[in-house]
Amino acid sequence: MAKDEHPGVRRLGLLLAALGAFAATVLSVFGALAIVTRFARTIVVPPRTAPERQRIRSIDPAAGTVTLGADDDASMPGRYSLWFDGGDGHARVGPIVTSSARTVTRELIGVDFGDIDEATRGRISGWFYVGPWELGLDYEDVTVETDLGPAPAWRIPASEDDGRWAIMVHGWSVRRHEGLRAAPAFHAAGYTSLLISYRNDGEAPESADGRYGLGTTEWRDVEAAIRYAEEEGAREIVLMGWSMGGSIILQTVLRGATGERVAGIVLDSPAIDWRDILDFQGKLNHLPDAITRGVVGSLGNGWGRRITGLGEPIDFAALDVLAQASSLHIPMLVMHSDDDGFVPGTASRALAELRPDLVTFVEWTGARHAKLWNVDPERWDGTVTAWIAERSQTETRSLT
The missing domain is CATH 3.40.50.1820 (Alpha/Beta hydrolase fold, catalytic domain)
Structure with missing residues (x-):
């Protein structure tokens, strides 16, 4: 200890360090709980609106094409629905015409309803027919x-x-x-x-x-x-x-x-x-195994009902x-x-x-x-x- 350091100051420093470590642990626990809660609820709470993560970059009416931001969904071969405007718009897209590292241009089969010219975001779906x-x-x-x-x-x-x-x-x-x-x-x-x-x-x-x-x-x-x-x-x-x-x-x-x-x-x-699915999703989202185990635990045990809102725990053995x-x-x-x-x-x-x-x-x-x-x-x-x-x-x- 330095000559001019008072013992009480040292004890205070140690106490503050301990409190800081404790606070970090508490924050870590609460952070993990928040992730578990969000993951678990995502699995069992039916979404009423689907996120539209697909970039709609441009429409070419003359060519009958739509250009999308390049990602795994936009780059799939085949025919798909393209929902936009919060689900109020629906179009159908066909085969890929051209693609690059940033964009994918597909055939625009048709627009069933909605104004796709004004759309900037959408969602590709396998749900092809509207009725x-x-x-x-x-x-x-x-x-x-x-x-x-x-x-x-x-x-x-x-x-x-x-x-x-x-x-x-x-x-x-x-x-x-x-x-x-x-x-x-x-x-x-x-x-x-x-x-x-x-x-x-x-x-x-x-x-x-x-x-x-x-x-x-x-x-x-x-x-x-x-x-x-x-x-x-x-x-x-x-x-x-x-x-x-x-x-x-x-x-x-x-x-x-x-x-x-x-x-x-x-x-x-x-x-x-379902355990395999949740484990796969956890790894896909770069979550620690402990988080995935926490999700399964919250879904499958009575204590997790406050987190999930389930009336009864999910019986993973039956699944x-x-x-x-x-x-x-x-x-x-x-x-x-x-x-x-x-x-x-x-x-x-x-x-x-x-x-x-x-x-x-x-x-x-x-x-x-x-x-x-x-x-x-x-x-x-x-x-x-x-x-x-x-x-x-x-x-x-x-x-x-």
């Missing part, structure tokens, strides 16, 4: 009675109704419109399509907590849709789901709520292992499809891209390896999450119709 009237097929608005009340749905009847139905379950943060892409393939195969809504998706009735259950609650609405189809004469049902819709369908199956008429499952980019693979009994087609970017395809491949007797796995490359049809609709339609035909032939052989 069933665009498909050139008959359709009707119907309702499915769920335990929360009537949920709207679209029914697209088969040309010749022989009792085969496809129930289509959309994914996280979208609506039943997502399934319109699949309806022509199922119609061509002779199926009546039922495109359903489910709790908290912005169309169906809300649950008391207004939160997604990641499949642990929404399966009841699929069960109700199955009952509706059976009451309307369905003798054979295929369940088709995208992303979280796949998780919802698998929960319906594992909980024994499908009845005897569900004969097949088709999954596109399915959410099969673990791989651990329950031996309980599956319905043939399924699973399609997933190795470039998904949101839900890794590892669990889809693992499920196929665990149940090669049930699962036909078709891997894609170059398609981002739930956009397989957009990248190559001919391949998507062909894969689905071929699997349906093969499954029907297998069933016929087993009966003879």
